[in-house]
Amino acid sequence: VTPVAQGVPQASPRRPGGPLTPRGDRDWPTRGIGSRSFNPLVERLRGLGLSEAALGPLRSLHAEVRNIPAGGPIIREGEVAARLHIMLEGWSCRYTSVDSGRQSTAFLLPGDICNLDALQDMRLPYGVNAMTACKVAVLRIDEVRRAATGQAELAWALFRLACDDNRALVHRAACLGRRPARARLAHLICELQARSAAAGIDVGGSFMLPATQEELADLLGLTAVHVNRVLQSLRADRLVTLQLRWLTILDWDALATIADYAPDP
Amino acid sequence: VTPVAQGVPQASPRRPGGPLTPRGDRDWPTRGIGSRSFNPLVERLRGLGLSEAALGPLRSLHAEVRNIPAGGPIIREGEVAARLHIMLEGWSCRYTSVDSGRQSTAFLLPGDICNLDALQDMRLPYGVNAMTACKVAVLRIDEVRRAATGQAELAWALFRLACDDNRALVHRAACLGRRPARARLAHLICELQARSAAAGIDVGGSFMLPATQEELADLLGLTAVHVNRVLQSLRADRLVTLQLRWLTILDWDALATIADYAPDP
DNA sequence: CGGAACGTTGACTAGGATCAACTCAGGTGG
DNA sequence: CCACCTGAGTTGATCCTAGTCAACGTTCCG
Numbered sequence: 001v002t003p004v005a006q007g008v009p010q011a012s013p014r015r016p017g018g019p020l021t022p023r024g025d026r027d028w029p030t031r032g033i034g035s036r037s038f039n040p041l042v043e044r045l046r047g048l049g050l051s052e053a054a055l056g057p058l059r060s061l062h063a064e065v066r067n068i069p070a071g072g073p074i075i076r077e078g079e080v081a082a083r084l085h086i087m088l089e090g091w092s093c094r095y096t097s098v099d100s101g102r103q104s105t106a107f108l109l110p111g112d113i114c115n116l117d118a119l120q121d122m123r124l125p126y127g128v129n130a131m132t133a134c135k136v137a138v139l140r141i142d143e144v145r146r147a148a149t150g151q152a153e154l155a156w157a158l159f160r161l162a163c164d165d166n167r168a169l170v171h172r173a174a175c176l177g178r179r180p181a182r183a184r185l186a187h188l189i190c191e192l193q194a195r196s197a198a199a200g201i202d203v204g205g206s207f208m209l210p211a212t213q214e215e216l217a218d219l220l221g222l223t224a225v226h227v228n229r230v231l232q233s234l235r236a237d238r239l240v241t242l243q244l245r246w247l248t249i250l251d252w253d254a255l256a257t258i259a260d261y262a263p264d265p
Numbered sequence: 266v267t268p269v270a271q272g273v274p275q276a277s278p279r280r281p282g283g284p285l286t287p288r289g290d291r292d293w294p295t296r297g298i299g300s301r302s303f304n305p306l307v308e309r310l311r312g313l314g315l316s317e318a319a320l321g322p323l324r325s326l327h328a329e330v331r332n333i334p335a336g337g338p339i340i341r342e343g344e345v346a347a348r349l350h351i352m353l354e355g356w357s358c359r360y361t362s363v364d365s366g367r368q369s370t371a372f373l374l375p376g377d378i379c380n381l382d383a384l385q386d387m388r389l390p391y392g393v394n395a396m397t398a399c400k401v402a403v404l405r406i407d408e409v410r411r412a413a414t415g416q417a418e419l420a421w422a423l424f425r426l427a428c429d430d431n432r433a434l435v436h437r438a439a440c441l442g443r444r445p446a447r448a449r450l451a452h453l454i455c456e457l458q459a460r461s462a463a464a465g466i467d468v469g470g471s472f473m474l475p476a477t478q479e480e481l482a483d484l485l486g487l488t489a490v491h492v493n494r495v496l497q498s499l500r501a502d503r504l505v506t507l508q509l510r511w512l513t514i515l516d517w518d519a520l521a522t523i524a525d526y527a528p529d530p
Numbered sequence: 531c532g533g534a535a536c537g538t539t540g541a542c543t544a545g546g547a548t549c550a551a552c553t554c555a556g557g558t559g560g
Numbered sequence: 561c562c563a564c565c566t567g568a569g570t571t572g573a574t575c576c577t578a579g580t581c582a583a584c585g586t587t588c589c590g
Binding site: 096098099100101102103105116117119120121125126148149150151152154155156158159160162163164165166167169170171172173174175176177178179183220221260 | 361363364365366367368370381382384385386390391413414415416417419420421423424425427428429430431432434435436437438439440441442443444448485486525
């Protein structure tokens, strides 16, 4: 075997210490319940320009906060979800199992609602898994429904959120169906960079990417091995750096070109 | 060339006469406007169990009816859509263009709303094309918005519709990302059969499938050539028949097994 | 120390794309 | 009426992207 000199720093899978909880802890018996009386759904909707008056009925709702260790389930697939889950901290992914593995349909970041459609039908066609240690707000669906009853502005805002989800899915489907692996990965990187920046958790062109290569593969409709290879090629082309679960974009323009990435304004 | 005896009746692309308008007419100058004062949105929402009282505000809306010839555009991609489109007759497809061709995200049948999310953002990331001659109801978005203002039950129903769309998209993404061509096609056939049956436009195991192989390919994330081959293999296995744009399922169980199809109850 | 999880790399395979040719039916225009 | 064109379907040959299988390195952890 030739001692390949890549020229680009290789990824070292484990960071010595950092913001990310190690993946090893697959023991999630303790989901610490730190219940307070604050409500992230209110914050999320306020961000959409909802009036304080419209938010009123939600205020009284009690949100439980759950801590889920990395790798733990937030929502089990096929579960009848009696609760609405909202990401507070950490990353998770929404996935659907098919015969040959799983397909992720979204990465969920702080502020994202895991199972919005459970308000309409509690039988979910997907599961949600924590990719890092997560803090998740949990509200009882029946309570949310009750609070929303007769609240037109609120219902309209939820409709809005569902439409947003919709667009993201349309986009993802288009990528999965018609784009080669390199473009898909490049696009994902651009997208996550933008989302991290929007969430204010990036650091000048760099951001934390806690996903395993296998988790990336699940989202991209590829295998982990192939994600690895494509990633290597992006590294070789000096487009990105990924080490210690921290991704840096070296050449945004080139990457965006490959990705055919267009941020929506 | 050997005169291959397939044993299975080959598809003959053109039916002599039937319900389907020929694809040839790519001349859509005349979009006959037969405006009446009826409202399909009301019908669609009533189907969801909305009360008559809640439907009231929508009743006054004026719906225009447009006739679109086969192949014509219902909504142009990238258009800023000032109108909501609802399928009345015929089939259309919602697609998104990407560098290498187009990806369809849904086939739209009578009753389906083409661009529900336009109520939230009129800049659409997709277009809609008529696959057969279509009759489409058209409502002005600003009017619908105005009529919906303050109507909680109505907004909630729209939210519901968006969530339904959402599930379909999640499912499609999973298929695109993780299933081989044969399973995708088989699944699509099962799905369309079910939708046709639900719409009451099937005839005992058979239904009209007006889509071109290229249009199927766009939805399935394949090429037309490959769709053809897979279709041939399904025919050879005596699972389906497709001729004159009329599809018959010969062995539902086998097909559903290949497709891993599970109808939602 | 041994095992688990993750990343990396190589060799090989296969599913689907690409390119190209040909058929067939319908429509058009000379 | 026929020549020609177009759109759709079919088929073969070939290529290539991505999957599969396998081995190995590393780090972390019990």
